[in-house]
Amino acid sequence: MKPFQFYNKIKNFFIEIGELAYFAGRFFKEFFTRPFEFKELLRQCYTMGNRSLILVGVTGFILGLVFSLQTRPTLMKFGAESWMPSMVSISIIRELGPVIFALICAGKISSGIGAELGSMRVTEQIDAMEVSGTNPFKYLVVTRILAATLMLPLLIIFGDAIALFGSALVENLRGDVSFQLYFIKVFKALHFSDIIPATVKSFFFGFAIGLVGCFKGYNCEKGTVGVGEASNSAVVYTSMLLFIIDFIAVFVSDILFEI
Template identity: 85%
Template sequence: MITSIQIGNALRNFFIDVGELSFFAGRFFKEVFTKPFEFKELLRQCYNMANKSLLLVGVTGFILGLVFSLQSRPTLMEFGAEGWMPSMVSISIVREIGPVIIALICAGKISSGIGAELGSMRVTEQIDAMEVSGTNPFKYLVVTRIMAATLMIPLLIIFGDAIALFGSSLIEFLKGDVSFQLYFNKVFNAIEFSDILPATVKSFFFGFAIGLVGSFKGYNCTKGTVGVGEASNSAVVYTSMLLFIIDFIAVFVTDIFFEL
């Protein structure tokens, strides 16, 4: 049975983590604009994140497009509105479903990977060795990973959205005898600037959150090898929660400026 003391301790630990994460983010913004700039390590991290996530994002996007169309088509057919399928699917995927689902997938892949990698370096004292040798481990390990995630997650989301739309168009071609040209003509006519801009902007925040939380959990890992697993798991949990918070704020702001 969960007691009030346990709930209080959980809330206390949560707010402590929020405070420490805020200081960690502040240190990132301080370090990111100071020399030296680790461009080679940044490019290496960008390549690793894209290389490890591209197939997973592609498969996820393709299945997302297939399932969304298969589930939506019968309902639209009841009202004779199956011609609206490309417009509905494209707006839903580009504006909301695609960025959130793909960001959650990347949280499980990238954020946990960063947490485990940095956590292993912490418990094996590799980070301490870098400090002794005169290297700034925060700039070399943390700043590069956060920047790489911030840059690569939007590209992965664009790729996943494109694959999702292709999956949806395949269903329309097979079940509705709609050509790919007609399908994507309707897609491009339906998507507007007010759909693309908010989705693009929040995807950068998604990437920043994924890199930040994973780096924070891994860099501050304790308790030996057990702590590495805890850092990896908690990175996914905290990142997923933060992604939903960012998405809610993005939708709220978008509603104000673009009147959804």
């Protein structure tokens, strides 16, 4: 790669970061102004939650099964099978669950938003809304970002519960541990310092998923090729942003709870 081309890529990257920040600022500005699209917000919440529920549930169940099956032989070598519920619950609820389910939702929700808004931009439906006097940003963008922010924590909680059930099923079949005893150990091992950071960062995950998907779709280039690029780049950018948010959240939570 020539130095000039590398310079252009770096410059375009920072330009896009600035545009994304401006897009986020516009969201907060429109969020506090009337009219409030409650009906569309509820519809988006139902659509995102309903379409992702089965996928998150299946992923969580398999996560719990595989994690327990892979970990149990190692713990058996040290005679530490009794630590299985504590280890699985803390690992899934603190880190694995939020990150994995957020990545699953990024592929499902963010790409869907990017493709939907990109198609509307290409077919000039957004331009028609602007000409008719309505606010397309308020109706299309604000509702979707807010819906993703609200629904992702619920999906993560649901996925964590299914994952713990899958792990409990393995322990019940392989270790002859009752479901009641398993979940008693699970809740005994968990503390607020495990649950609160995971819940708080899930809201930021949802915001990132909705923001990047809407940004890519709303600013989609003309042509059908642009719709595919918007959908694909929404997933890539969201996945990178999720890892950055997760690193910051872990770093901040460690500092706060150490204090």
